[in-house]
Each structure stands twice: as C-alpha cells, then as structure tokens.
Amino acid sequence: MEIVEKVVKLRYHILGALVLCLTLISLLVMASSPRLMSLFTYFWPLFLSTALVLALVIFFAKTPPFSPTDASSFHNAAQGLLDYVAGHHDPPFDARHKSD
Incomplete structure (x- = not known):
C-alpha cells in the first residue's frame, strides 16, 4: 500500500x-536515417544563428536598465x-567657401 501511494x-x-x-x-x-542528417547539415547555420540570437536576448534581458542620470544624457543624444x-542642423562647412 505504501508503494502505491508513492507511485x-x-x-x-x-x-x-x-x-x-x-x-x-x-x-x-531518426538520426540514423540519412534524410534527417542531411536536413541537419543543410540547416546548421540557421540553427546556430537562432541559438546566438536567443542567447543575446537572454543576455540583454538580464542587463539592468539605464539609471536616471544616464537616461537624461541618452535623451539629449537621441534628440540631437x-x-x-530631420534636417534641423547646421551644415558642417561654410557654403561660401565651397570648392567647385
């Protein structure tokens, strides 16, 4: 009875x-069949890149977000x-001295 309860x-x-x-x-x-092995050998770059992308997603998910002081400097850089x-910038050179 004790064995049945544990099971x-x-x-x-x-x-x-x-x-x-x-x-x-x-x-x-299935791996012993040649068709499955040929699929693995054909798609190994796709499997590898998918694994790398998933590893990067996990890495960046564990990275802490910006601190509030960094967020303001990030906002200023992004705004610039x-x-x-958008075209709201000064040209890097003076148009009067442009060489033709």
Whole structure:
C-alpha cells in the first residue's frame, strides 16, 4: 500500500521520464536515417544563428536598465540625432567657401 501511494505521488515525474526516454529513442532512430542528417547539415547555420540570437536576448534581458542620470544624457543624444536626421542642423562647412 505504501508503494502505491508513492507511485501515485510521483506519477507526473514517471510520465515525464517515460516521454523523455521515448523522445530520445525516437531521435536516435531518426538520426540514423540519412534524410534527417542531411536536413541537419543543410540547416546548421540557421540553427546556430537562432541559438546566438536567443542567447543575446537572454543576455540583454538580464542587463539592468539605464539609471536616471544616464537616461537624461541618452535623451539629449537621441534628440540631437533626431534633429540631425530631420534636417534641423547646421551644415558642417561654410557654403561660401565651397570648392567647385
């Protein structure tokens, strides 16, 4: 009776372990087929770039945000860049001394 209670208590762990084992066995069986290996060799750059992008997303998600003092200087720099792109800037040279 005591064993049955422990099995019922751990039923989700046992089912998870069985699913994991079946998944690993099926992957090993499929990996032995040449079609699956050719797909892996064809798409390995895509898998690698996706893994790198996910790693960068996780890295930047853990990076702390700007402090309030940095935010004001960032806002000023961004505003200057927006003004430059919008055309509200002085030309870098004097138009009267332009060489033709």
